[in-house]
Amino acid sequence: MAWRSFVAALVVLAILLQAGAALQAQQPAEAPAQGNQAPAQAASQEKPDAQPATADARDDSPARDSWIHILLSGGPIGWVIIVLSIVAVALVVEHALSIRAAVLMPSGLAQQVRDMLRAGQVPQAVQHCKLQPSVLSQVLLAGLSELEGRWNAVEKAMEDALAHETARLYRKIEYLSVIGNIAPMLGLLGTVIGMIQAFREVAATQGAARAADLAQGIYLALVTTVEGLVVAIPSLAAYAIFRNRVDQLMAEVAYTALHVFTPFKRRRGSGERNSG
Numbered sequence: 001m002a003w004r005s006f007v008a009a010l011v012v013l014a015i016l017l018q019a020g021a022a023l024q025a026q027q028p029a030e031a032p033a034q035g036n037q038a039p040a041q042a043a044s045q046e047k048p049d050a051q052p053a054t055a056d057a058r059d060d061s062p063a064r065d066s067w068i069h070i071l072l073s074g075g076p077i078g079w080v081i082i083v084l085s086i087v088a089v090a091l092v093v094e095h096a097l098s099i100r101a102a103v104l105m106p107s108g109l110a111q112q113v114r115d116m117l118r119a120g121q122v123p124q125a126v127q128h129c130k131l132q133p134s135v136l137s138q139v140l141l142a143g144l145s146e147l148e149g150r151w152n153a154v155e156k157a158m159e160d161a162l163a164h165e166t167a168r169l170y171r172k173i174e175y176l177s178v179i180g181n182i183a184p185m186l187g188l189l190g191t192v193i194g195m196i197q198a199f200r201e202v203a204a205t206q207g208a209a210r211a212a213d214l215a216q217g218i219y220l221a222l223v224t225t226v227e228g229l230v231v232a233i234p235s236l237a238a239y240a241i242f243r244n245r246v247d248q249l250m251a252e253v254a255y256t257a258l259h260v261f262t263p264f265k266r267r268r269g270s271g272e273r274n275s276g
Helices: 002-044 047-064 067-071 075-098 109-118 122-131 135-144 151-204 211-260 262-275
Strands: none
Touching: 075 151, 075 211, 109 122, 109 135, 109 211, 109 262, 122 135, 135 151, 135 211, 151 211, 151 262, 211 262
C-alpha cells in the first residue's frame, strides 16, 4: 500500500510538471501570432500609433520569463535537480501515509494480545499478531517466541526486534537526507559550469565581451543554485520531522509492548518467588 501511494504521487507530480512545460511551450507560439497581427494593425493606423504598439510588445516580453521558464532553463543539472524534487515530494507523501501510529500500532492489537496472554491463549496471540503485520506485531512476536524462558529473555527479544524496526525506519527516511545533501551540491556544480561559460566567453572575445554575452552563463549559475537550495531546505526539514516522529512512535511501541506482557511478567515473577 505504501509503494502504491509512492508511485501514484510520483506519477501525479510528473503529469503536473509536463502540463506546466506544455503551457510554457504554447506561450512562444502565441507570441508570433500576435506579432503578425501587429504590422497589419500598424499599417491601418497613423504613425503616432506605432509607439504604443512597441511599448505593448516590450510589456509582453517579460511575461515569457515565468517561473516555469526559469525552472526549465537550468540545463541538464537543473533537470537532475527537478527529478530529485519530484522524488523528494513523493517520499514525503509516502512517509506521511506510512509512518503513523495507526499503521505502526494497529488499533486494538495490544489489548487483544494482552487479553489472550492473560487467558493463556499463546497460540491464538501469535496468530493474531501474524494477521496484523506491523511494527508492534513484530515486537510482540519476538516476545511471544521467548515465553518458555525467563522474563529477561522475553525483554531482550523485544528490545532486539524494536531496534531492528527502528533501524529499518531510519533507513527508509534517510533518502530525504541524501537528497537534501546532494541537491545543493548539484546547484553548486551548475554554478561552476555557468561561471566557466561566462569566463570562456570573456576569453573568446579577448576581454571585449559585453554584459549580454555573459548573461547566459551567469543566469545558469544563479538558476541552478536557487533550484538546489529550494529542494534541499524542505527535504532536510522533512527528514528532521520524520526522524522525530519515528523516535516518538517507537517509544510508544516499546511502552505498549511492555504493557502487553505485564500479566506474563507478574505471573512469571510470582512463580519464581514461589519456587525460590
